[in-house]
Amino acid sequence: MITAQGLYKRYGAKTAVDHLSFEVRPGMVTGFLGPNGAGKSTTMRLMLDLDNGGGETLFDGRKFGTIAHPMREIGAVLESKAFHPTRTARNHLRMLAAGSGIAFHRVDEVLEFVGLTEVKNKKPKNFSLGMAQRLGLAQALLGDPQTLILDEPANGLDPSGIHWLRTVLKSLADQGRTIFVSSHLLSEMALMADQLVVIGRGKMIYNGDVDGFVRDFTQSSVLVRSPQAGQLAELLRRVDGVTVEEVPATARPASDDPAAVAAAAAAGPPPSPALRVSGIETAAVGELAFQNTIMLHELVTQTASLETAFITATGESEEYVAHDLGPAGSAPGAAEVPAAGPPAAPPVPPSQPGGPTPGGAA
Numbered sequence: 001m002i003t004a005q006g007l008y009k010r011y012g013a014k015t016a017v018d019h020l021s022f023e024v025r026p027g028m029v030t031g032f033l034g035p036n037g038a039g040k041s042t043t044m045r046l047m048l049d050l051d052n053g054g055g056e057t058l059f060d061g062r063k064f065g066t067i068a069h070p071m072r073e074i075g076a077v078l079e080s081k082a083f084h085p086t087r088t089a090r091n092h093l094r095m096l097a098a099g100s101g102i103a104f105h106r107v108d109e110v111l112e113f114v115g116l117t118e119v120k121n122k123k124p125k126n127f128s129l130g131m132a133q134r135l136g137l138a139q140a141l142l143g144d145p146q147t148l149i150l151d152e153p154a155n156g157l158d159p160s161g162i163h164w165l166r167t168v169l170k171s172l173a174d175q176g177r178t179i180f181v182s183s184h185l186l187s188e189m190a191l192m193a194d195q196l197v198v199i200g201r202g203k204m205i206y207n208g209d210v211d212g213f214v215r216d217f218t219q220s221s222v223l224v225r226s227p228q229a230g231q232l233a234e235l236l237r238r239v240d241g242v243t244v245e246e247v248p249a250t251a252r253p254a255s256d257d258p259a260a261v262a263a264a265a266a267a268g269p270p271p272s273p274a275l276r277v278s279g280i281e282t283a284a285v286g287e288l289a290f291q292n293t294i295m296l297h298e299l300v301t302q303t304a305s306l307e308t309a310f311i312t313a314t315g316e317s318e319e320y321v322a323h324d325l326g327p328a329g330s331a332p333g334a335a336e337v338p339a340a341g342p343p344a345a346p347p348v349p350p351s352q353p354g355g356p357t358p359g360g361a362a
């Protein structure tokens, strides 16, 4: 169990972490979320006594500084490439093992576990970000610790690496360990985390279970499909606080397109009309339909995603807000370029997901 009390950090006039208190319980994965610059890394550094600031963090009742061999109790990765520049991956871990009284055979075990056996005699300075993350996790697991604190461990991993990481962290939690992990991959967090600590501008926004976060910051709705949708909509609109929206039917193919007509025929009759209803429980929609002998073809609760909840919860506390990019050449004076001058540059396209990022990591 981690107990953080009143964590606080200022950089000059800026308060990076503003009196944060929370608990991270064993036997589950706790996700640590917040927009860029929210104070996640600073909080993690404070927890591990790597930064000066206010507040106190206890690990199973003890301060980090009083633990004789921290690596054997707390495994942490805060920097993805914080390795010795000239040692091989294996020697880097052997050096750490020696310092904490950990048997050398454990080094080969953890390297095997994270899939780096083939490159164990290579220098990590040449590792990709994903390989560095794996080595970081190997380092954190070296002392078989009860507690793991990981800052963005999925950063740089490929999809199968991310899947593997999720399986590893969940199984470590199932063994009763305490796992505190930050990530910007919300879909991943939705699959991995049981509890969440969400911060914005250094302040606590939410501390509790994942479902509660989505419930608190989004509105769920009910999708109901019925051949008598119009009649049901009328009844629902009479209930206080209920809003009803008609869901447009999927566009039908143009009748003169033989391939589209054949595909539509193969797909069967069009579905009955649907309504999206908010402000009422799913069961109550079903009961209202039943009492009025309205036939239903579908009745389902639609829950918003963790991403939607995150954007709603942290929208006000985003530190870095993007703005629209105008077309190149729209700067003052651009219009005054003489017609005989060089042609204007084409508009800058928006960056593609996964595309190169200036100055970004390889």
Ligand SMILES: Nc1ncnc2c1ncn2[C@@H]1O[C@H](COP(=O)(O)OP(=O)(O)OP(=O)(O)O)[C@@H](O)[C@H]1O
Pocket: 011, 016, 034, 035, 036, 037, 038, 039, 040, 041, 042, 043, 319
């Ligand atoms: N060494 C420093 N000197 C001055 N300001 C700093 C320093 N380190 C962090 N900050 C500021 O403190 C705030 C919190 O930073 P921090 O890196 O903890 O955020 P974060 O949530 O980890 O962000 P990200 O998701 O982008 O990694 C930011 O406004 C940052 O600019």
